[in-house]
Amino acid sequence: FLHKVDGQTRLKDCCEEVDALRPLLQTLLALGMLSLEPETGSNAEPQTPIRQLFNALEEEDQEIGIPESLESFDDLVDEADLEEVDLAAPAGEGEASSATTDYDLAVGKKVRQTLADMQGKNYYEVFGLKQGEFSFDKLKEKYFALTHEFGPELLMQLSGEEAGLVEEILSLVSTAYNTLSDVVKKERYDELLGADTVGLGEKGDDKFQAQVQSQSGKVFIEMEEWDNAIKALQDAVNFDPENGDYLSHLGWAIYKNPANIRSQAMRDKGKQMINRALTKERTAPGHAFKGWINFEAGQDNLAEVEFNKALKLDARNSLARSGLRNLREKKEQEKKGLFRKMFR
Incomplete structure (x- = not known):
């Protein structure tokens, strides 16, 4: 059918059964790929793009040019213009280096x-x-x-x-x-x-820092945070080694630290610090600490002496007052025990 469509042939001559090709014809007409005219015309140019689609086009031979062979590496080297490279320092670099050195010296x-x-x-x-x-x-x-x-x-x-x-x-x-x-x-x-x-x-600055650290250490002692107390008080002693109050509190923190309860060497170290502190400066806390150490060792008379010394220096010292109270309670208990033995 398509080969017969040439613009000069009638439709009935192109196909034997027009009704069978009716869907195809309607599609081609709708797409504008086919047109129907009432009469043939000798000058009419057939508008048959569908036919052109199926016609084979003649292939034209195309001559492919062969590129010239590449030059060898030796040829390239021979033709290259090798220039000497100036490895000397760029102009002005020495001046920049000198300026940098001057700046560093000034800073x-x-x-x-x-x-x-x-x-x-x-x-x-x-x-x-x-x-x-x-x-x-x-x-x-x-x-x-x-x-x-x-x-x-x-x-x-x-x-x-x-x-x-x-x-x-x-x-x-x-x-x-x-x-x-x-x-x-x-x-x-x-x-x-x-x-x-x-x-x-200056010494004044160290003195102030020691004061701040000692106050922190004393607060830690009241809170029974012994490790922190030791650290703060050690800093205070480092800032002001001659201060007996700082040294006695440090010795007490070391003595009371539960971590040292099984270390007699550490507890002895705490005692020695307190004794040394009292030789530098007589303080109420120092005597109270020593009184409690004597009390725990069963040396009640020595403990009472130290507690009284502390109260003479500071009548409000709570540690010394509680120490004397414990001594009185202990003596009363001992008296009661003695009476019980006597009247059995």
Whole structure:
């Protein structure tokens, strides 16, 4: 059928049974691939795309060009223009290295000078503040300025001794800030500042730190947190080795620590600390501690003497008062036991 469609042949001559091809014809007409005319025309060009689809096209031979053979590696090397490479340092590099060295020297000098200036200053002076004009907002502003100036960026540029000095500066600044930003610590520091000259790197500063640590240690003793008490009181003694009160509390914490109950050496160490503390400074707690050690050892008379010494120094010392009360109860029990034996 398709081969007969040429624009000159009538439909009935193209197919024997038109009704059988009616669905195909309707489809081709709808798609515009076939048209029907009432009469044939000699000049009419057949519009038969469906026929063109099935007609075989003549294939034309195409001459494929063969590329020229590639040059050999030796030829490429021969033709290459090899230039000498200048390995000398780029212009200006020496000047840049010199400038960097000068900068490092300047930074190192600044770090040393800052640390030297901090020595002997009190915590207010570290931040450039006056005690009478103090405010927390000013403290924060100065603190952040210093920590930014000597922060991680500067540390990355330094090494060795200079880096260690920067860390020391930051440590001193942090200590001063933590003290002044805490209301309780600030009050204690102000009291100490009014009594003595207090500055970073001076004895006054160590004295203040010892006071803070000892108070923490005493609180831990009351809470019976013996390990924490020992740690805090050891720090206090390290800051102020000649303070008998700190040493006696440290000895008591070591003696009472349940971890040392089976270690006679550690308990003896605690006793020796208390005895040594009393030679440095007679304190009510020190005598009370010694009284309890004697009481637990069954040396009641010696215990009573120590408790009374403690109460003479501080009549409100609760440890000494409870010690005497226990002594009286023990004596009363012994008397009752003696009477029972006598009247059996």
